[in-house]
Every structure is written in structure tokens, then in C-alpha cells.
Amino acid sequence: MTPFDLKRPLSLADARSAFAGDAAWLAGGHTLIPAMKSRLRVVETLVDLALIPGLDTIAVEGDHLVIGAMATHAAVAASPVVQQAIPGLAGLALLIGDPQVRNRGTLGGSVANNDPAADYPAALLALDATIETSHGSHAADDFFQGMFATALADDELITAVRFRIPLASAYAKHRHPASRYALAGVYVAKFADGVRVAVTGATTAVTRWPEAEAAISVGISLDGLALTSSDLASDIHAGSGFRAHLAGVMLRQAAGAVA
């Protein structure tokens, strides 16, 4: 790895002042460190967030579930608070990577990275989440802006994600057998005021699926529904047609689990 300075601040204020020049935030590091090892990413300063208190709390506040950015996937999956408030989200966390990745990888890191095949972005979109940051907050609908792109400024730090607690929700994912990333993942969330569906992996960036939302809302059959999008992903792992089909299968699985 190319040498860098490591800062380990004890407060958000110190973290923000430590972030200078070509810097990056270190959360769980399970995307960033591999990227740095392969020199896809070179930084002068790495600001480790592990010692800042209060960034990994999990709590229900009114009709929202608030999860700190540094909460690991393992902590979210095992949390009785999450399991009770949004069991679909706990189930999603258990499908990320492998146990070693889940022990270190974090909600905030996954959301900030916005990998087009990551799981959490679909949950944030479907659960109408608000991303709280050092600078303010973003609605999930505005936050994800395409492959690896978000509304975050360079020095902006996610502190927590505020999920709207749905009446019911579920995530279904067809995992790539080696990488465990989603070839297609669909999160369905039912609220009193409507249904939200988000899809990851099948498209080049996480996106809502309006046709699926409308179909579930009015109760028409989802049989045969496949994802139609001008942004279907296609690579050596799966072509766009297969991904569109898989998205339909995952939709029916997730919708069946919340019916």
C-alpha cells in the first residue's frame, strides 16, 4: 500500500479538522482497504472513525429506526431492536458478504460507497430513509446519484441512517456465489401511505421500481413482471436479460414475504 498518515480522532469535531488534503474516512475498511491495496485508491490521510463515541448506536425513535453509521453488519443482523422494528433489514444485513466481512463492515461505509450491487442502498431507498451527516441530512431519494456516486461532499461524514419503520418489508437477493454481491436484489416495503420497491445489482445504480410499486399497490399479479430499465447492468457474471428476469423473481419472493 502507498504510505499515508493515519488519524484516530476521538470526536466528530476532531475528525472534521483531521480531514485535509487527499483524505478518506475509514469506517470498517472492507471496501476501502482492498481498494487501497490494489491502488485503485491512494490517500494521503486516512481518518479512522472507530474511536468516536456514539456512532454505532441502534435505537427506535418514534416511527423511525435510527442506526449509527459505524454499526457493523453483524451488529445490525443480531440486534433485537432491528429484528423487532424492521426484521427485513436485519435479514438483509445477514446476507452481506461473509461473517468476517459482517464483523467489520459498516452501514455508513456501505452507504457512502454506493456500490451498484451493494445491499443497503436498496433498503435505504425502499424504507424512505434519511441519511444524517456532519453537514445536515439527505433523503435517500436524493442521496444515491448513480454508480458509486452520492450527494456527499468530499469531507462530509455520514453519522446515522434514519429508516421509516414500515408495516412490513422484506429483501430478496440472488447472490453472486463467489463475491456474495447481489446479481439482483429487491427490497419491498409497505407503508400505510404506499409501497416502495428498490432494486440493486440488476441496474448500474440502485433505483426505485415504479412499475412494481404500482402493481403491488393495486394488487395485480406480479407474474411475468421483469425489470425494464435503460440502465440494466451486464458483465461477465450475468447479462442484462438474465438480471432483468432475476429482478422479477426476487420481487416476487420479497413481495410474497410481506403479503
Place this chain on the structure above:
Amino acid sequence: MQTQFSLNGAPHAADAPPETLLSEYLRDHLGLTGTHIGCETSQCGACNVLVDGDSAKACTLLVATLDGAAVTTIEGLGTPEALHPMQAAFKTSHALQCGFCTPGMVIAGIAIARRHGPQVSTETIRHELEGNLCRCTGYQNIVEAIGNGAKAMQGEPVGAPAPAQKETA
């Protein structure tokens, strides 16, 4: 960069540049070559160690972030005369062929046993081994060994050590 942590039960003071990975520190600085480097891309699990009682990939951890942690490598589990129960189970079930993935498999197996207890199902073991690759494809005996090792570890508390995580309802 100065870092103090517990290594295989003994206090350890590391002095390594910030970019030093735990896997390379263990092998190149300390000669603890039981922690293997397979893929070095966080996929294969050959470098698994226990950090604060739970499994982690040493190739994806910076030594300088381990201040105050308790790190256990394969060398810290048992001795040739007194194997850790999971190591003994691997031996009994002949759960290795070339042996390269074995240290990471044993560590993953201990973490599985701690999470799920002595009655862990074969299905759970297989699901939770998804981060460990055996290129001899000897999974059958590995899964059997972890099941038997989990039973032999009965005396150990079930569940990882309490995380530093606070939860309020």
C-alpha cells in the same frame, strides 16, 4: 506508529508504519506464519484471526487500528501436545488436504461455534463458511470437523464477547 494490543494472550507493543496490514505484520515482522495469505483481496479467509473473540480477515486490518484489541492467531490456540478442541476436531476428521486454508478454517470454525453453540446445524456451518475457500474442495470433512469441534467446545460460552455497541429501545 505505536500500537499496543494483546497478542495470543500476552501484551504486545507494535511499531509499524500506518499502512501495515495485520497479516504482513504477523508474518514478516513477528514470524507468525500460521496466518496464511491466500488471495489478499478479502475473499478467501486463509488469514482469519480472532479480534476481540470474533473472526476477522488479517489482510484487511491495519495494525495501527488495533490499539487495545485482543488478537488471537492460530499459534495462540493450542500446542502440538494440547490442541485446541477445534484443532483436534480437524485432525480427527482429517479436515485438510494441502492445509493452506486450515488456519483460517479453524478460526472461522471457532467463531461459528461461539455464535451458535454445540448444536450448530450443518446448514449453518456451510452458510457461515462462505468467507473461507478450500481449493482442494475438502469442505465435507471441514464441515464435519467444525460440528464436532463445536460440541467439544461446550465449556466455552456461546456467543461472541459483548460488542461495544449500545442498544436502546
